[in-house]
Amino acid sequence: MKEEIPYIRVAVSYYKIVKRPLTSGDSTIILVPWNKETIIADHGKDYLAQIPQYDGFCCIPSHLEYQLKVGTFYNQYHELEHHPKQGDCSTILYFLQHIFREQYELGLDYIKILYEKPLQILPILCLVSTERGTGKTTFLNLLKLIFDKNMTLNTNDDFRSQFNSDWSNKIIIAVDEVLLDKREDSERIKNLSTARLFKSEAKGKDRQEIEFFGKFILCSNNETSFIHIDKEEIRYWVIKVFPFSNTLNCSSEQFFEKLKLEVPAFLYFLLNRSFHTKNDSRMWFTPKQIETEALIKLKRNYKSxxxxxxxxxxxxxxxxxxxxxxxxxxxxxxxxxxxxxxxxxxxxxxxxxxxxxxxxxxxxxxxxxxxxxxxxxxxxxxxxxxxxxxxxxxxxxxxx
Structure with missing residues (x-):
């Protein structure tokens, strides 16, 4: 078998593809800038000719027909770890029924769109509850299992920072314990939720205009003032989440392991499930479909x-x-x-x-x-x- 080359050359720069260990015991693949002379010292000068070459970076999201090389460019969007496989996903469906309740079918459509149509604009999903133990964080962790390195969990400061290159190419930008109560926060997130282009900036580098396809998911223990929402706003889908009653007789760790094992079967389920809704607006769902008591309460209670x-x-x-x-x-x-x-x-x-x-x-x-x-x-x-x-x-x- 031919030895896999752990390096790539993009334009005139070299990178090494490495696996960075995570506290969970898993690892994540990252690109680390690597010195040409070091590669020669480790492998010899002739080794350079074997390293795959690309003209530049791009970020093309696709889960069903993923390509690492798009034309002559290296795709920075990551292939999903899990692939569809027929099987049982009853635990995931049970959990999603708890999260979305009477909007269960809409919730499944939301995740199906994320998986099958990553470029489709979607509403800003907000899970709120003053109570603990509702499963909001578990929901984010489930999506992280599915979309892996293409999802990021941010803090409020991360979202407000001028340096945004670490999340500007993700399909899901989630903020747990969110408190973006300044009007400029609300305006920024609203504009980004429907933006096609975005100014990405990294430390020490010039800003670059890139295509933006990120979807925002916000979780908060504050039901009435975690973000400013005007009365006429239609870009938010706010869901009140209630305490989660786990009837499966297993610990939180065991429950999460069940979710993890069922991801391939859940992806298979999504692919073979028909849409419950139609693409009737810019954000797929109509304002009426995603209007909830929690959204009405948030609009009514938020005051400048x-x-x-x-x-x-x-x-x-x-x-x-x-x-x-x-x-x-x-x-x-x-x-x-x-x-x-x-x-x-x-x-x-x-x-x-x-x-x-x-x-x-x-x-x-x-x-x-x-x-x-x-x-x-x-x-x-x-x-x-x-x-x-x-x-x-x-x-x-x-x-x-």
């Missing part, structure tokens, strides 16, 4: 810093003055914010919350004006102008 400060001011006035109805102008809110040394906000941002988020409309007449001062006192006087009217009942709905 400005909105929280406005609610605090109005609540103070409602309670201090024992009101059932409160009238105020935008300048009244700005004045109270200023007196309390809060950050300055524009009229436009406050009006947007009052009109777009709270559904209020302005009236032009006389009203009783309330202003909070730094010492906590509240002034009260008659005023005239365009004001907004808010009942205590409506305030309680917004506040909750």
């Amino acid at each position: 810093t400005l909105e929280k400060e406005m609610l605090d001011i109005l609540q103070t006035i409602f309670e201090d003055q024992d009101l059932e109805q409160l009238c105020f102008q935008i300048n009244d809110v700005i004045c109270s914010l200023s007196n309390l040394n809060r950050k300055a906000y524009s009229l436009h941002k406050i009006r947007d919350i009052l009109v777009s988020s709270w559904g209020l409309s302005a009236t032009n007449s006389s009203y009783v004006r309330y202003i909070i001062f730094a010492d906590g006192t509240i002034s009260k006087n008659q005023h005239k102008g365009r004001y907004y009217e808010l009942t205590k009942k409506r305030f309680d709905e917004i506040y909750c």
